Amino acid sequence: MMVDDKQVLLLVGSAKQRHSNSQALGGYLCGRLEEEGYRTETMLLSRAQRSETGQAEVLAASDRAGLIVLAFPLYVDSLPYLVIKALELIADHRRGQNRDDAAQRFVCLANCGFPEAHHNDVALAICRRFAAEAGFRWAGGLALGGGEALGGQSPAARGGMTRYVVEALDLAAAALARGEEVPARAVQMMARPLIPARLYTWMGGLGWWLQARKHGVARRLRARPYVGE
Amino acid sequence: MKAVLLDGSRSGDDGLDGARRALTAELQGLGWQVRSFPLREFEIHHCLGCFGCWVRTPGECLIDDAAREIAREAISSQMLIYLTPVTFGGYSSELKKAVDRIICLILPFFTFVDGEIHHKKRYERYPRLVGLGLVEDGDEEGAQIFQRLVGRNAINFHSPAHAAAVVRRGQGEADVQAAVRDLLQKVVPVPERAEEVR
Numbered sequence: 001m002m003v004d005d006k007q008v009l010l011l012v013g014s015a016k017q018r019h020s021n022s023q024a025l026g027g028y029l030c031g032r033l034e035e036e037g038y039r040t041e042t043m044l045l046s047r048a049q050r051s052e053t054g055q056a057e058v059l060a061a062s063d064r065a066g067l068i069v070l071a072f073p074l075y076v077d078s079l080p081y082l083v084i085k086a087l088e089l090i091a092d093h094r095r096g097q098n099r100d101d102a103a104q105r106f107v108c109l110a111n112c113g114f115p116e117a118h119h120n121d122v123a124l125a126i127c128r129r130f131a132a133e134a135g136f137r138w139a140g141g142l143a144l145g146g147g148e149a150l151g152g153q154s155p156a157a158r159g160g161m162t163r164y165v166v167e168a169l170d171l172a173a174a175a176l177a178r179g180e181e182v183p184a185r186a187v188q189m190m191a192r193p194l195i196p197a198r199l200y201t202w203m204g205g206l207g208w209w210l211q212a213r214k215h216g217v218a219r220r221l222r223a224r225p226y227v228g229e
Numbered sequence: 230m231k232a233v234l235l236d237g238s239r240s241g242d243d244g245l246d247g248a249r250r251a252l253t254a255e256l257q258g259l260g261w262q263v264r265s266f267p268l269r270e271f272e273i274h275h276c277l278g279c280f281g282c283w284v285r286t287p288g289e290c291l292i293d294d295a296a297r298e299i300a301r302e303a304i305s306s307q308m309l310i311y312l313t314p315v316t317f318g319g320y321s322s323e324l325k326k327a328v329d330r331i332i333c334l335i336l337p338f339f340t341f342v343d344g345e346i347h348h349k350k351r352y353e354r355y356p357r358l359v360g361l362g363l364v365e366d367g368d369e370e371g372a373q374i375f376q377r378l379v380g381r382n383a384i385n386f387h388s389p390a391h392a393a394a395v396v397r398r399g400q401g402e403a404d405v406q407a408a409v410r411d412l413l414q415k416v417v418p419v420p421e422r423a424e425e426v427r
Contacts, residue, residue, distance in 0.1 A: 015279075016278055076382060084319065114345075217286070
């Protein structure tokens with residue numbers, strides 16, 4: 001199958017069907033790439049992985065895209081199951097095929113609920129290893145901490161708090177459009193804390209408590225259902 | 230003392246059979262009970278990312294499947310073992326599906342651990358964490374990533390001790406047994422010190 005240099009495939013690795021932070025970040029990057037003359041296609045792995053047809057569509061799209069963007073939330077220091085399963089399928093599909101490793105590029109956008117972006121480091125190392133094993137050219141990775149602050153909205157819509165996220169994605173899109181890797185400056189901008197760590201943890205705690213209260217379980221938030229077993 | 234072994238071998242891959250046998254035999258020889266979960270034989274739904282296990286049914290996942298039993302067994306054990314083919318440096322999808330589902334064992338609230346933010350403990354005690362991966366010969370980078378990942382998981386899981394190692398596909402039985410013994414020595418106390426460690 002011919003690779004289309006101007007075709008971008010956005011793979012969204014969130015388990016959420018809509019309004020995920022991964023889709024918000026990937027969608028913004030793809031929007032900037034469209035302004036540079038790229039065509040983009042978005043696939044939600046949570047939907048595609050449900051059926052063999054959906055999985056086949058992911059494989060076909062990953063065969064033809066010149067640039068694959070994988071956007072995912074951090075789950076337990078790594079990629080979510082849905083993403084690992086998809087990467088296994090793609091790697092199995094490509095194994096033994098005679099490909100030009102430089103023809104297709106692979107870039108990742110990781111976001112986590114901890115305020116420090118470096119929690120994503122191991123996950124990005126896994127992504128880079130996948131790219132090498134599956135015959136993609138690694139084009140870089142951006143790591144965002146405190147991703148919950150996006151609230152599933154485009155970073156451009158969140159105002160000043162996410163201005164560095166917007167700047168990082170703009171820099172990344174411009175570099176990718178020129179055929180270059182994500183620049184170090186973009187990585188640094190993306191990793192800047194959105195709000196101070198202690199304020200984030202306090203707000204996070206309040207947020208969890210409010211959600212639990214909404215479900216009538218605020219007093220049981222610290223329950224130990226398996227204690228003594 | 231109980232160990233829970235989560236076996237993330239992919240269907241049709243028997244490359245970890247020797248490591249599993251060696252782990253089980255070594256632990257049983259030390260007087261441990263081993264509860265093994267060959268994950269591919271269980272119906273386990275993937276995590277939906279809904280945080281229901283934190284804010285709707287605190288401490289327990291909303292999905293009633295084998296992952297609940299795994300969580301219950303894991304937190305009541307003294308050692309949790311991840312056995313997996315090293316997949317791009319990480320865990321196989323079979324293992325990751327189960328690991329994603331045991332976040333109910335920690336709290337949503339944050340705390341500082343060595344200057345980093347992590348989630349708080351839900352339970353008083355957590356099991357030691359052991360990772361044993363199978364790598365293809367020459368995958369040094371994958372082996373290094375795997376060891377980092379187990380270390381990061383141990384921090385987030387409040388494990389009192391952890392260790393990780395890899396065996397190579399096709400490695401001889403005696404070498405696998407030696408690797409398993411070395412691995413367990415890092416986290417299993419000699420019998421007379423058992424109470425001190427817990």
